Amino acid sequence: MARRIGVLLSGRGSNFEALAESCAAGRIPGAEIAVVISNQDGAPGIVRAQARGIPARVLQSKGLQREVYDRQVAAVLQEYKVDLVCLAGYMRLLSRWFVAQFPQRILNIHPSLLPAFPGLEAQRQALEHGVKWTGCTVHFVDENLDAGPIVAQAAVAVRDDDTPDALTARILTEEHRIYTEAVRMVLDGRFNIAGRRVMTS
Numbered sequence: 001m002a003r004r005i006g007v008l009l010s011g012r013g014s015n016f017e018a019l020a021e022s023c024a025a026g027r028i029p030g031a032e033i034a035v036v037i038s039n040q041d042g043a044p045g046i047v048r049a050q051a052r053g054i055p056a057r058v059l060q061s062k063g064l065q066r067e068v069y070d071r072q073v074a075a076v077l078q079e080y081k082v083d084l085v086c087l088a089g090y091m092r093l094l095s096r097w098f099v100a101q102f103p104q105r106i107l108n109i110h111p112s113l114l115p116a117f118p119g120l121e122a123q124r125q126a127l128e129h130g131v132k133w134t135g136c137t138v139h140f141v142d143e144n145l146d147a148g149p150i151v152a153q154a155a156v157a158v159r160d161d162d163t164p165d166a167l168t169a170r171i172l173t174e175e176h177r178i179y180t181e182a183v184r185m186v187l188d189g190r191f192n193i194a195g196r197r198v199m200t201s
C-alpha cells in the first residue's frame with residue numbers, strides 16, 4: 001500500500017511526534033504524515049505538527065452528530081489521499097460509517113494491555129487494580145472503545161512506589177516504540193487477520 005499517514009489527535013501529540021520522527025529517520029521507510037487533524041482547538045499536537053511543517057487542521061465537533069462529524073474528518077483525510085489513519089490520543093469514538101471507509105486501515109494506541117483497562121486513565125486504573133504488569137497496545141480500530149484486533153503490545157512492570165505520572169512516563173516510552181513497529185508492519189502489508197488474531201506474515 002502507499003504510505004500516506006493521517007493522524008487524529010486530541011491533545012499533547014507525543015505519539016504523533018514519535019511517528020513523525022520515525023518517518024523522517026527512515027524507520028517507517030517511504031512513509032510520511034500527510035495531515036494531522038484534531039477535534040480540540042489549541043491541542044499541543046497541532047502546534048507540534050505546524051512546527052514540523054505538516055498540514056494541520058482543527059475540526060470542531062461541538063453539536064454535530066457523530067457520523068456528520070466523521071464525514072468531515074474523512075473528507076480531509078481523502079483530500080490528503082491518506083492510506084492509513086493513526087489515532088494518537090484521539091479521545092472520540094468513531095462511527096461505524098467512518099470505520100467502514102478505512103477497512104483494516106485505522107490503528108489506535110492505548111496505554112494498557114488490552115482488554116484490561118479500556119477507556120480513560122488506563123494507567124490509574126491499572127495502579128488502583130493492583131496489577132504487577134501493565135503496558136500498551138496498538139490495535140485495529142472498530143466502532144467499540146479500545147477494541148479491535150491487537151497488532152502489538154509491550155509489557156511494563158508496575159513498581160511498588162509508582163505514581164500515575166511515573167508509570168505513564170515508562171509506558172509512553174514503549175508506546176512510541178511499538179507504534180512505529182506496528183505502523184511499519186501494517187504499511188508493509190506483512191500481516192493476516194484470522195478472527196481477532198493478527199499474525200505477522
Ligand code: GAR
Pocket residue numbers: 009011012013014015016045088089090109110111119120121122146172175
Ligand atoms: C497516550 O498515552 C495514548 O495511549 C492515550 O492517550 C495518550 C496520548 O498521548 N490514548 C488513549 O487512552 C486512547 N484510549 P499523546 O497525545 O502524547 O500521544
